[in-house]
Amino acid sequence: MHELIESRWSARGYDPTATISADDLTEILEAGRWAATWGKVQPVRFVVGIRGDTTFTAMTELLTRGNKPWAPAxxxxxxxxxxxxxxxAKAHDYGAVDLGLAVAQMSIQAVALGFNAHPMAGFDTEGARVRFAVPDDKRAMVVLAVGRLADDPSTLSPEVRERDSLPRRRLPLDEIAFAGSWGQAFTTGA
Ligand SMILES: Cc1cc2nc3c(=O)[nH]c(=O)nc-3n(C[C@H](O)[C@H](O)[C@H](O)COP(=O)(O)O)c2cc1C
Structure with missing residues (x-):
């Protein structure tokens, strides 16, 4: 795998003093803007908060209990x-595919710039609709946290440290990649 993909992970232990430059944030948004889009519809929109501004603060208030302890950093x-x-159904479903692709590209771009990116569905989407005047024909699905890992893990809460040290696992490829028929593991024949 490419090293950028290999080093992507969803961290929580961010440095609460680290800032992001306008150029870096713009590059991350550009990576999302240039994701593939079904029918060239380009349905994806971003609401962008930088720590310390009112947009960022409002977003932190909408986060669920599990995300509030770490994402504000x-x-x-x-x-x-x-x-x-x-x-x-097509516009609805493929709109979500477009969004996933945009989030993936933004995450990789963030890694390329030395950041970690962590997607979250855990926030009050209806609250976000009201607070940010999201129109009826759009829905907020993900808040992507972009942060720098804390240099010194001892500055992090034990909960965050523990969650960040858990092993990351995936189903083995032969359980998810098939050929011939569903359930028959794809093999290279090697
Ligand atoms: C659509 C989506 C929503 C997610 N929502 C949350 C969330 O609300 N809070 C959280 O801590 N992680 C969230 N995650 C991150 C996953 O927990 C994480 O991707 C998964 O544990 C795999 O870990 P990895 O990203 O390090 O490979 C979300 C991921 C996706 C794709």
Missing amino acids: ASALVMVCTTDDPDD
Whole structure:
């Protein structure tokens, strides 16, 4: 795998003093803007908060209990929105695919710039709709935290330290990649 993909992970132990430059944040947003988009619709929108500004603070207030203890130490929070159209399944579903692709590209760009990116669905989406005037035809799905890892883990809470040290696991490839028929593991024949 490419080292940028290999070194991406969803951390919590951010340095609460680290800042992000306008150039770096713009590059991360550009990476999202240039993600593939179904039918060239480009449904994805961003609401961008930089730690210390009112957008960032409002977003931290919308986070769920599990995210509030760590995400406010991020340097930026980017709320990612896409199509909300229950009457048009394609626009609705593929809008979510577009959003996922944008978040993935932004995460990798963040790693390339020395940041960690952590996606969160744990926030009050209806509260976000009201606070940020998200229109009816859009829905907020993810807040992407972008932060620098704390240099000194002893500055972090024991909970954050413990969660960040848990092993990361995935299902083995032969359980998720098939050929011939569903459930038959894909093999290279090697
Ligand atoms: C759509 C989505 C929503 C997520 N929401 C949260 C969240 O609210 N809080 C959180 O701590 N992590 C959240 N995560 C991060 C996952 O927990 C994380 O990706 C998973 O544990 C795998 O770890 P890794 O990203 O380090 O590979 C979310 C990830 C995705 C893709």
